Amino acid sequence: xxxxxxxxxxxxxxxxxxxxxxxxxxxxxxxxxxxxxxxxxxxxxxxxxxxxxxxxxxxxxxxxxxxxxxxxxxxxxxxxxxxxxxxxxxxxxxxxxxxxxxxxxxxxxxxxxxxxxxxxxxxxxxxxxxxxxxxxxxxxxxxxxxxxxxxxxxxxxxxxxxxxxxxxxxxxxxxxxxxxxxxxxxxxxxxxxxxxxxxxxxxxxxxxxxxxxxxxxxxxxxxxxxxxxxxxxxxxxxxxxxxxxxxxxxxxxxxxxxxxxxxxxxxxxxxxxxxxxxxxxxxxxxxxxxxxxxxxxxxxxxxxxxxxxxxxxxxxxxxxxxxxxxxxxxxxxxxxxxxxxxxxxxxxxxxxxxxxxxxxxxxxxxxxxxxxxxxxxxxxxxxxxxxxxxxxxxxxxxxxxxxxxxxxxxxxxxxxxxxxxxxxxxxxxxxxxxxxxxxxxxxxxx
Amino acid sequence: xxxxxxxxxxxxxxxxxxxxxxxxxxxxxxxxxxxxxxxxxxxxxxxxxxxxxxxxxxxxxxxxxxxxxxxxxxxxxxxxxxxxxxxxxxxxxxxxxxxxxxxxxxxxxxxxxxxxxxxxxxxxxxxxxxxxxxxxxxxxxxxxxxxxxxxxxxxxxxxxxxxxxxxxxxxxxxxxxxxxxxxxxxxxxxxxxxxxxxxxxxxxxxxxxxxxxxxxxxxxxxxxxxxxxxxxxxxxxxxxxxxxxxxxxxxxxxxxxxxxxxxxxxxxxxxxxxxxxxxxxxxxxxxxxxxxxxxxxxxxxxxxxxxxxxxxxxxxxxxxxxxxxxxxxxxxxxxxxxxxxxxxxxxxxxxxxxxxxxxxxxxxxxxxxxxxxxxxxxxxxxxxxxxxxxxxxxxxxxxxxxxxxxxxxx
Numbered sequence: 001x002x003x004x005x006x007x008x009x010x011x012x013x014x015x016x017x018x019x020x021x022x023x024x025x026x027x028x029x030x031x032x033x034x035x036x037x038x039x040x041x042x043x044x045x046x047x048x049x050x051x052x053x054x055x056x057x058x059x060x061x062x063x064x065x066x067x068x069x070x071x072x073x074x075x076x077x078x079x080x081x082x083x084x085x086x087x088x089x090x091x092x093x094x095x096x097x098x099x100x101x102x103x104x105x106x107x108x109x110x111x112x113x114x115x116x117x118x119x120x121x122x123x124x125x126x127x128x129x130x131x132x133x134x135x136x137x138x139x140x141x142x143x144x145x146x147x148x149x150x151x152x153x154x155x156x157x158x159x160x161x162x163x164x165x166x167x168x169x170x171x172x173x174x175x176x177x178x179x180x181x182x183x184x185x186x187x188x189x190x191x192x193x194x195x196x197x198x199x200x201x202x203x204x205x206x207x208x209x210x211x212x213x214x215x216x217x218x219x220x221x222x223x224x225x226x227x228x229x230x231x232x233x234x235x236x237x238x239x240x241x242x243x244x245x246x247x248x249x250x251x252x253x254x255x256x257x258x259x260x261x262x263x264x265x266x267x268x269x270x271x272x273x274x275x276x277x278x279x280x281x282x283x284x285x286x287x288x289x290x291x292x293x294x295x296x297x298x299x300x301x302x303x304x305x306x307x308x309x310x311x312x313x314x315x316x317x318x319x320x321x322x323x324x325x326x327x328x329x330x331x332x333x334x335x336x337x338x339x340x341x342x343x344x345x346x347x348x349x350x351x352x353x354x355x356x357x358x359x360x361x362x363x364x365x366x367x368x369x370x371x372x373x374x375x376x377x378x379x380x381x382x383x384x385x386x387x388x389x390x391x392x393x394x395x396x397x398x399x400x401x402x403x404x405x406x407x408x409x410x411x412x413x414x415x416x417x418x419x420x421x422x423x424x425x426x427x428x429x430x431x432x433x434x435x436x437x438x439x440x441x442x443x444x445x446x
Numbered sequence: 447x448x449x450x451x452x453x454x455x456x457x458x459x460x461x462x463x464x465x466x467x468x469x470x471x472x473x474x475x476x477x478x479x480x481x482x483x484x485x486x487x488x489x490x491x492x493x494x495x496x497x498x499x500x501x502x503x504x505x506x507x508x509x510x511x512x513x514x515x516x517x518x519x520x521x522x523x524x525x526x527x528x529x530x531x532x533x534x535x536x537x538x539x540x541x542x543x544x545x546x547x548x549x550x551x552x553x554x555x556x557x558x559x560x561x562x563x564x565x566x567x568x569x570x571x572x573x574x575x576x577x578x579x580x581x582x583x584x585x586x587x588x589x590x591x592x593x594x595x596x597x598x599x600x601x602x603x604x605x606x607x608x609x610x611x612x613x614x615x616x617x618x619x620x621x622x623x624x625x626x627x628x629x630x631x632x633x634x635x636x637x638x639x640x641x642x643x644x645x646x647x648x649x650x651x652x653x654x655x656x657x658x659x660x661x662x663x664x665x666x667x668x669x670x671x672x673x674x675x676x677x678x679x680x681x682x683x684x685x686x687x688x689x690x691x692x693x694x695x696x697x698x699x700x701x702x703x704x705x706x707x708x709x710x711x712x713x714x715x716x717x718x719x720x721x722x723x724x725x726x727x728x729x730x731x732x733x734x735x736x737x738x739x740x741x742x743x744x745x746x747x748x749x750x751x752x753x754x755x756x757x758x759x760x761x762x763x764x765x766x767x768x769x770x771x772x773x774x775x776x777x778x779x780x781x782x783x784x785x786x787x788x789x790x791x792x793x794x795x796x797x798x799x800x801x802x803x804x805x806x807x808x809x810x811x812x813x814x815x816x817x818x819x820x821x822x823x824x825x826x827x828x829x830x831x832x833x834x835x836x837x838x839x840x841x842x843x844x845x846x847x848x849x850x851x852x853x854x855x856x
Contacts, residue, residue: 023822025527025842027535106686117686385836387532388583389626399626436532436579442628445684 032077035430037241039080042141043191044068045153045182045231047201048407049416050144051169052085056119056404057101057126058146058169059093065410065440068142068195070417074432085142086134086173094126096147096169101126104396104403106446111325117396117445118320119403131168133161136175139188145170149202149219150227153183183231187238194235194242195420197373199224199355203348207250208406210315210337211344218347221354228355232362241428243369243420246356249349250313252377254395255405256340259314264292264329274330287330294329296339305333313340316395316405369427371420384415386437391415396443403443410440474570474589474794475706475728475757477781477801478520478821480547481851485805485819486763487777489722491710492662494652497549497853500561500597503662503710504609505652507551507559507599511855518547518817518851526572526795529840530579538792540573545592547851551599561597563611566590567666568703570794580792581624582633583835587793588620591669591703595648605655611648615669617641619676619701619736621793625691629684634691638738640676640699644669658714668705668732674698676738678746690745697740702732704756718767722777726761730754730784751834757784763803773807775819787830795841797828813855821847 044050044067051058052066063069063085075081092100102119109116145152146169152158158181159174160166171177175185186194202224205216235242250256266274268289278285282303285295293307294314308314318338322328340348356374363370380400381393391412392398395405400412408416414437421434480498483490490498494506497514522545526538548564569590576585597611619640624633646667653661676699680691710724733754740746763777779801790796805819823845831838 023525023844023846024537025525025844026537027527027529027840027842030529030531030534115686385834387579387837388835397627433534434532436530438579438582438624439577442626442633444628444630446686 030433031431032433033431034075034078034080035425035428037424037428037430038192039072039075039078041189041192042068042072042075042081042083042195043186043189043193043235043240044142044144044195045186046144046195046197047148048144048146049200050195050197051142051146052413053146054402054404054407054409054413055101055103056402056407057093057095057099058088058130059101060088060090061441062093062402062410062413063087065413066142066144067197067408067413067417067420068144070414070435071195071420072141074417074421074435077433078430083141084138086140088130089127091127092123094128094130094169098126098128100124102403104443104446107321109324110321114324116320116324131161131172133171133177134173139175139185140173141189143182143186145182147201147205148182148198149205150198150224150231151219153198153227153231154181156181158182183234187234190238191235191240191242194240196232196235196242197245198228198231199247199359203247203351203355204406207340207344207348208255208315208317210335211340211347213335213337218351221351221358224355225358228358229362232366232368236366236368241368243371243424243427244359244363245371245373245420246359247352248374248377249352250340250345252374252381252393253406254393254398254401255316256313257381257393258316258395258405259318259323261308261310261312261314262291262293264294265290266292266330277331295331295333296329296341297333297336298341299336308334308339309342311345312342313345314338315340369423371423373416373419376416376419380415386415389438391437396445399442409443411437411442414440474568474703475781476567476569477779477823478522478545478847478849479565479567480549481516481518481520481805481817481819481849482775482807483763484520484821484847484849485775485777485803485817486722486765487761487779487801487803487821488726488759489710489712489724489761489763489777489779491664491708491724492660493710493712493720493722494654494660494662497551498547498563499650499652500549500551500599500609500611501563501565501567501593501595501648502708503650503652503664504561504597504599504611504648505607505650505662505664506654506660507561507597507609508553508557508601508607509652509654510551510553510559513552513559514853514855515550516547516817516851516853518849520545520547520847520849522845522847524571524843524845526792526841526843528580528792528795529842531839533579536574536578538572538574540571543571545569547849557601559599561599561609561611563595563597564592566592567706568669572793572795574792576624580837582626583623583791583837584793585622585624586620587622588618589794591615591617591644597648599650605653607652607654609648609650609652613646613648613666613669615644615646615671615703617644617669617671617673617703619671619673619699625680627684627687627690629682631682634683634687635681636691637679638676638697639678640673640697642671642673644671644703659711661711662709664706664708664710666706668729669703670700671702672700678740692743695740695743695746697738697746699736699738701736704729704732720765722763724759724761724763726759728757728759728784730757733784751789753786753789754784755786757782761801771809775803775805775807777801777803779803781823788833790828790830790841791832791835791837792841795825795828795843797825797841797843799823799825799843815853817849817851817853819847819849823847
């Protein structure tokens, strides 16, 4: 080899070394597409689940990552999906009972050294200045109001700001408070794409307040069907396409599953003591060492109390301190407003079945996408892994629900947004990115 | 799909983070066990002329003309990109690492020699930013074994040498990740570190067939690590979870690194040109799972399923004597990935890879010379879906290795 070829070899080697020093492995951006849907003017119509109600209140952070807002962030990857929301002030927010948002606290039982997690309001009151009217300068893309039932959508008084007349969480952003309706406001922006999740409050107001003893009834299935149809027709009449969610069963919410029917754990001595106590007054009530069924109030039996049966549900709203310290569920029956008995559970699941049939039928007939949230909550109840994190319907540890046990956490909203987006991608032949769930905040333990 | 962004090399070099930690190599078996063989894409088993034979084939120790010592370093820069279906591209932050090389052969007489080798035959290392999309799976991960190997070689005939080394392997398994519970300022951070020692052996057989043709066979045993004093640390722990996540807690773990069997041959085609070939078979199926047992905190127990499969590599190398003082080296190899699709995770994003190497030797005088090499490991782009952790996406990895060693013979 002569000198020249040596030099050439050296040059070649240097070029190779330098060129691969600058080799980068980065992937190109993914090409997303909106398929045959049009996300230029999105409107979300729903109640607390779409409004970003979380931790028992409407507050800014949760609004920012509510289901339709997360979906719109994904729509923005195809250059669309501008999404204006009626934001509350940052801070403690405002709940349906004028309360502040709840945060998780570690509490000590009042009678012993047992500690437990329980939600507690972040402030004595919610931020009432959020009731101030936002004005009608813009038409909002998120027409979702916590507590909304289907009948409220066409009710002019629902936006009436006078005390006790309407829902102040609608009145604050109604285009014309006391006159405009949610259904009407939803059409103001002439939506090209709608996200609808309605019917939750039509059955869960009843369920969360313990059934008949509570304040709200279940909306009749036929009324539901006709109101649902007329709302959706008003949207499709403007040539909008969209997606509709159906209603999950109570077994998909920590609010109904956290306290198991037989979670009363007793030692042999405690069981014996209770058996002696009940032997004279109510011998049908009996206890053993280990797991036992709680004692609940039931006005339909002569003694006014009985042990709960499997399939009946105890609500998360029951006082944990009373369960630990005051004999609640053993010597003191759990009041009926904290219990869904077999009849009530039947009514609830029946109504959900009927609502879901109506929703499914409408979607099939009118070629609208449907997000099967009933199915997703079932899946979630058996565990759902996202990028190494296991989500479930377990209270707090499951990560998908906020500390109120019913409304989603921000990560829960992200999981649900992904269910919507998956359906949109397949139904509308679109390629919209899903949400990176784990980057949203998890439940903040104290 | 892959974009090669051309940048000024100097800027990249300036941005590299140099740490005294081990090298990356997918599948964990490194291709840079010595500076001379790395220049020839890892061929060594059937060459036998280099002092690093003490590691690559101790059977060749007695066929060396002199006693020798060699000391060097390997610099390794690993880049991986991950394409997530959720967030698109993420580049890793692994950067540059340094590892030492040390080899010595002392000829007791014509038939016997003793030697020592210190290098890092197993190493994997990957760092991602703390908030990346896989942060609950891995943020930083290091698994390496530095092997110290005192060795004895003997010629059983004029043509056949055998050598045996005792391997003392210093293992380190380190990982950090986000834990599934959070405080108001983000997730709990977990780190897990175990250090342990394993013992094995290195057995070589060398056939010095003629001046031109040589063959070799080398077996390195598996290394079984059993570690009782691993330490986990948790930070950003909310006070209500301080019993679940104590600030520090011990764990025990055990894992095995595989046996490696290599066969190689070399042939002097001309006075200047040497051609060499190696085939390596690695018993990766011993790396099946890592169990982390917390005796004091069983709620923290976890298992990492690895399920590696046995792998092989095929290597071709050559050297060319340019002048009396300068030898050029080069090689190409194919290294097959032992990591199955279902269990692949971003802590060791492995793939089948092609290895290209260049290098050489410069003689300063009769006794002293310098080995240099550059090696490019180009990993095939790979799209996988980890079934257990539901982590899916595509990986692309490029590793640049550089190294030098100073050799002295006496």
